[in-house]
Amino acid sequence: MVEYKQKDLQTPVRYLKGIGPKRAExxxxxxxxxxxxxxYFFPRRYEDRTNISLIKDLKEDMLVTIKxxxxxKGSRQSFRNRRFNIFxxxxxxxxxxxxxxxxxxxxxxxxxxVDSEVILHGKVERYGKxxxxxxxxxxxxxxxxxxxxxxGRIVPVYSxxxxxxxxxxxxxxxxxxxxxxxxxxxxxxFNIRTKNNLLNLAKSLLEIHFPQNLDLQKQAFxxxxxxxxxxxxxxxxxxxxxxxxxxxxxxxxxxxxxxxxLENLPFKLTASQKKVIAEIAYDMARPQVMQRLLQGxxxxxxxxxxxxxxxxxxxxxxxxAFMAPTEILAKQHYEKIKSQIVNLKQIEICLLxxxxxxxxKERIQQHIREGKADLVIGTHALLEGAVQFKKLxxxxxxxxxxxxxxxxxxxxxxxxxxDVLIMTATPIPRTLAITLYGDLDISIINExxxxxxxxxxxxxxxxxxxKAYALCKEQLDAGHQVFLVYPVIxxxxxxxxxxxxxxxxxxxxxxxxxxxVGLIHGKLKQPEQDGIMLKFKNxxxxxxxxxxxxxxxxxxxxxxxxxxxxxxxxxxxxxxxxRGRVGRGSAESFCCLVSDSQTAEAKARVNAMVNYxxxxxxxxxxxxxxxxxxxxxxxxxxLTELRIANPLTQMQLLKKAREEAIKLVQLDARLALRQxxxxxxxxxxxxxxxxxxxxxx
Numbered sequence: 001m002v003e004y005k006q007k008d009l010q011t012p013v014r015y016l017k018g019i020g021p022k023r024a025e026x027x028x029x030x031x032x033x034x035x036x037x038x039x040y041f042f043p044r045r046y047e048d049r050t051n052i053s054l055i056k057d058l059k060e061d062m063l064v065t066i067k068x069x070x071x072x073k074g075s076r077q078s079f080r081n082r083r084f085n086i087f088x089x090x091x092x093x094x095x096x097x098x099x100x101x102x103x104x105x106x107x108x109x110x111x112x113x114v115d116s117e118v119i120l121h122g123k124v125e126r127y128g129k130x131x132x133x134x135x136x137x138x139x140x141x142x143x144x145x146x147x148x149x150x151x152g153r154i155v156p157v158y159s160x161x162x163x164x165x166x167x168x169x170x171x172x173x174x175x176x177x178x179x180x181x182x183x184x185x186x187x188x189x190f191n192i193r194t195k196n197n198l199l200n201l202a203k204s205l206l207e208i209h210f211p212q213n214l215d216l217q218k219q220a221f222x223x224x225x226x227x228x229x230x231x232x233x234x235x236x237x238x239x240x241x242x243x244x245x246x247x248x249x250x251x252x253x254x255x256x257x258x259x260x261x262l263e264n265l266p267f268k269l270t271a272s273q274k275k276v277i278a279e280i281a282y283d284m285a286r287p288q289v290m291q292r293l294l295q296g297x298x299x300x301x302x303x304x305x306x307x308x309x310x311x312x313x314x315x316x317x318x319x320x321a322f323m324a325p326t327e328i329l330a331k332q333h334y335e336k337i338k339s340q341i342v343n344l345k346q347i348e349i350c351l352l353x354x355x356x357x358x359x360x361k362e363r364i365q366q367h368i369r370e371g372k373a374d375l376v377i378g379t380h381a382l383l384e385g386a387v388q389f390k391k392l393x394x395x396x397x398x399x400x401x402x403x404x405x406x407x408x409x410x411x412x413x414x415x416x417x418x419d420v421l422i423m424t425a426t427p428i429p430r431t432l433a434i435t436l437y438g439d440l441d442i443s444i445i446n447e448x449x450x451x452x453x454x455x456x457x458x459x460x461x462x463x464x465x466x467k468a469y470a471l472c473k474e475q476l477d478a479g480h481q482v483f484l485v486y487p488v489i490x491x492x493x494x495x496x497x498x499x500x501x502x503x504x505x506x507x508x509x510x511x512x513x514x515x516x517v518g519l520i521h522g523k524l525k526q527p528e529q530d531g532i533m534l535k536f537k538n539x540x541x542x543x544x545x546x547x548x549x550x551x552x553x554x555x556x557x558x559x560x561x562x563x564x565x566x567x568x569x570x571x572x573x574x575x576x577x578x579r580g581r582v583g584r585g586s587a588e589s590f591c592c593l594v595s596d597s598q599t600a601e602a603k604a605r606v607n608a609m610v611n612y613x614x615x616x617x618x619x620x621x622x623x624x625x626x627x628x629x630x631x632x633x634x635x636x637x638x639l640t641e642l643r644i645a646n647p648l649t650q651m652q653l654l655k656k657a658r659e660e661a662i663k664l665v666q667l668d669a670r671l672a673l674r675q676x677x678x679x680x681x682x683x684x685x686x687x688x689x690x691x692x693x694x695x696x697x
Contacts, residue, residue, distance in 0.1 A: 008183060009036040010685075016172065023163070030161040038176050039184075039205050042224070042644050043156035046217065049121050050153055056095035058124050058131060065121045066133075067141070068093045075109045091118065098124075099132045117141040121155075137167055149174055154211050173209050181206060187678035188227060192660050198223045222653065225645035229657035232642065234679070235687055236439040237665040239291075248289035248417045249393050253281040255315040257344065258308045264343050265304070267449060273301050276443040280309050280421065283441070284394075290419035293437050295427065296445030297615035298580025299452060302423045305445070306396045307337055309421055314347060314374045318393025318418075321411055322377040325399050327353045328530040332555060333398070334377045352378035352387070355527065383410050395420045425580070426573065427615035438658065446616060454613040455583040457591040459567075459606050468563050468592035469511055476515055476542050480560040480587065484545045485578055487569040503565075504545045515542040522549050548574065557585030567593035567609075568602035572622040575609050 007015060013032055014024035032038050053064040068091035078084035085106045090099050100120060102108055112118065122136025139149065149155070149170045158169055186193070186201040193200065199207070204220040211217035262269065269277070276294060283290035296302040310320040322337075324330040334351040341347055350364050350373045361381075367373040371390035376382065392415025412420055422440065433442055460468050472482050484507070486500040500521055508517035518541040520532045529549060536544045537556055548570075562582045567575060575593070583589035593610070597603040608621040647654050664676065671680035 007035065007180075009039070009180060010034050013038055016176070018172065026161045026163050030159070032161065035176055035180055038173065039180065040643065041158065041173075042208055044159050045157050046211070046214075047121075047155045047157060048214075049155050052119075054095045055091075055093050055098050058098060060124055060126045060131060062124045063122070064124060064133070065119065066091070066093065066098075067117070067119050068098075070112050070114050070116050070118060071097060072114065073109060073112055075106055091120065099130065100136055101132055101134050103135065139167075149210070154214065154217065156209055177206055177209060185678055187682040188230065189664070189675050189679065191675075192230070192664075196226065196656060196660070198226055201227075221644070225650055226653055226657050228642050228645040229647075229650075229654045230661055231683065231686060233438065233654075233658045233661035234664065235683060236437070237661045238669070238671075238683075239439040241665050241669045248287055249284075249313075249316075249318065249419060250287045251284040251312050251318070251393065251419070252316045253285045253312045255312070257311040257315040261308065261311055261341060261344060265340065267451075269304070270301065270445070270447050270449055272445045272447045273305055276305055276445055277308050279441075279443050280305070281312065284309065284312055284419055289417050290421070291440050292421055293433065293440040293442045294421060294423045294445070295433065295442065296423070296425065297427060297448065298425045298577065299448060299584060300425075300445040301449055302425070302445060303333065303336065303398075304340075306398075306421060306423060307340065309419075310375055310394055310396065311341075311344075311347075313393035313419070316393065318391050319368070319371065319373065319389050319415075320375045320394045320396065321382055321389065321392060321414070321418075322375065322396040323382050323398065323411055324377070324379060326530070327355060327379050327526065328533050329398070330377055330379050336555075337375070337377065347374045348372055349375040349377065352376055352381050354379065354381045356381075382414075387414065389414050391415070392418045394418055397422045399424065425615075426577070427619040444616075446614075451586065453583065453586075453588055455579055455589045455591050457579065457593065457610045457613075459610050460592055460594045462594060462596045465594050468594055471590060471592060472543075472561055472563060473512075475561040475590070476512075479558070481536065481539065481541070481556060481558045482543045483559060483562040483578075483581055484543060485562065485564045486545070486547055487566050488547070500545050500547050507543075507545065512543055516540065517543045517545065519545045520549060521547040548578065555584045556581065559584065560587050560589040561592070562590070563592045563594060565594050567595040567606055568597045568599075570605075572605045572608055572618055573615075575605070576615055576618045579609070580615075 012024065012034060013019050013027050014021050016035065016038075019027065027033070027038075030041065032041055047063075049065040051065065052067050053062070055066060055068065058064055058066075071090040071092050073087070073089040075085060075087040078086055085104050087102045087105055087108045088099055089101075089108075089112055090097055092098075100122075117140070119139045119141055120133060120136040121138075122133040124131055125134050126132075149167070156170065156173075157166060158173075160166065160169055181202045184202045184205065188198065188201070192198075198204075199219050201223070204223040207216040207220035208224060211220065280290070280292060280294075283292060294302055294305065296305075306322065310322070313320050322333060324333055330351065330353055334349065338349050341349065348367070350367060352361065352364050352368075356364070364373065364376075365386050365388075368376055369388050369390060376389075381387070395411050395415070395418050397411065397420070412418055422437075458468075458471075472484075475482055484503075486503060488499045500519060504517065504519040518532055518536060520529055522529075524532070532541075532544070535541050536559075539558060559582045562579060564570065564575065564578060570578070579591045582591060591609070593606050595602065595606055597606055605622075608618060612618055612621065645654075664671075664679075667673075668676050671677070671683070
């Protein structure tokens with residue numbers, strides 16, 4: 001056991017008093033591994049429990065905090081279930097008395113003492129003619145207990161690790177704050193803090209967890225958000241600085257291979273695709289390393305552009321790595337690209353995923369090492385240590401928002417300064433993209449291939465659902481396939497919303513009993529999800545009931561209709577991503593939004609979907625309608641480094657952080673000055689790949 005005095009912020013939480021190895025496993029489920037992780041595990045909301053109510057003023061359904069004395073206590077078993085324990089306690093103040101009740105917490109009978117003073121917080125409920133407080137949070141009041149954490153103050157509420165109550169978790173947080181705040185080193189340079197009127201780090205951590213008042217909580221929140229933006233932008237600026245003048249590969253972009261490939265395609269490129277290919281060719285022909293982000297709506301033809309870039313590298317004797325976020329998407333790219341380059345016989349293309357058997361995987365890895373494999377398409381399996389390229393010249397990363405900054409960098413490290421092309425189908429307004437991806441040049445494909453018909457989108461109320469089903473059946477009877485999307489897996493009584501599982505059972509036995517119906521959701525393991533999607537792609541299923549796992553998915557050309565249930569529960573960009581799963585073939589396609597839109601905001605979202613098909617216009621509408629809303633999320637964009645900050649709600653703060661990061665790196669590209677050493681250390685800790693990425697000659 002580590003001695004207490006030896007602990008620092010990187011010490012595992014298991015060594016804290018009261019945690020230990022078993023409880024640490026539960027903390028790990030919330031990504032809390034170290035003492036610092038605990039400090040940075042922020043409340044999801046707060047409850048103002050500063051006002052003490054008098055018992056005589058309590059009414060049904062009130063959420064109250066009272067200060068009272070224990071009159072009597074006792075526990076009993078439920079009449080219906082002998083194993084169900086009920087603990088009751090009567091408390092009083094100068095104005096009256098009220099019973100409190102807890103379920104299945106028998107240990108409380110030894111915790112409370114008659115005549116002791118307590119502070120309780122909970123909801124007043126009616127039981128027959130009597131008012132009572134059910135399952136209140138509590139704190140004992142004593143002379144030596146000046147620090148009350150759960151009542152009588154602004155109280156933090158956390159998304160808890162399994163097996164912990166709010167009261168116990170707050171005690172752990174307070175314990176860590178008391179012991180370790182003196183060891184917190186503020187890595188934000190003093191001049192940046194002063195100029196931007198930011199609290200110091202120790203004060204911010206204290207006030208974000210246990211704020212004295214809401215004004216200080218806001219100041220702490222602002223400081224911690226600025227910190228996250230600043231770290232992220234500093235990393236981007238350092239990456240950009242490291243690339244300036246860095247010797248890359250001068251590719252032969254004028255060879256015959258791309259030309260031959262394009263001539264064999266059964267379609268013509270759009271003007272937008274041609275423009276983007278010219279931008280990429282210009283970058284690849286230069287001696288500097290290319291770092292380019294390719295944005296393009298669903299179905300705009302980004303993959304073809306990536307193949308052309310790959311052929312520019314291959315014709316010069318270099319290898320290409322193409323990474324996709326899921327196995328089924330990687331397989332789709334492999335099959336599609338293989339069929340497109342079938343006439344280019346000198347090229348070897350291979351697929352590398354974790355499910356490939358060991359012998360075949362070793363054969364592919366050997367071909368990669370020996371340089372025989374020209375184009376390697378794969379998943380995270382490409383990042384494994386056993387994968388060594390002989391001459392990697394280009395890295396392509398598809399659906400980049402599924403990968404963090406570090407993962408993006410790791411693949412590039414498998415070659416000597418290869419060019420990098422990052423692709424996303426998530427439309428982001430250009431100004432925001434420049435800020436979020438400041439180390440990348442940006443290309444945009446803003447038109448769909450000719451012949452691709454816009455998806456007709458309709459809005460239905462819950463009472464009009466049968467009309468959507470009728471359109472669905474028309475498509476099924478014509479030999480097409482249909483998606484039916486729900487926002488939740490299980491039924492939600494809280495939101496009065498059907499779940500995908502319940503509706504799967506109901507619809508396959510009722511409305512769609514003559515069709516082959518499947519179910520897919522995020523709680524299924526990836527191989528199960530892939531298997532179901534493959535069955536749907538092979539037309540072994542007619543109707544697929546799903547949750548939002550479809551946002552990033554494979555092409556199903558026969559899918560011509562989608563119904564999105566409870567559409568008001570989805571963000572606008574999310575709805576657009578879902579809609580992009582249909583209309584991948586030549587047949588006319590439809591999207592039916594079934595919703596009970598009560599708010600003006602929800603109605604505006606649905607109307608925007610009905611009126612617009614263009615993803616970038618949708619993104620702009622999203623910002624107009626809801627401001628940031630759910631447009632941005634770390635899950636959506638891969639910015640897992642942002643735990644508390646939100647670029648869309650705090651655009652001005654993000655811009656300030658970016659400006660400060662640019663100035664800092666211009667003055668000290670190595671972060672070698674004394675005032676920047678703590679920042680450098682924090683970047684290395686937060687982004688372990690920093691040292692390799694930021695090597696400056």
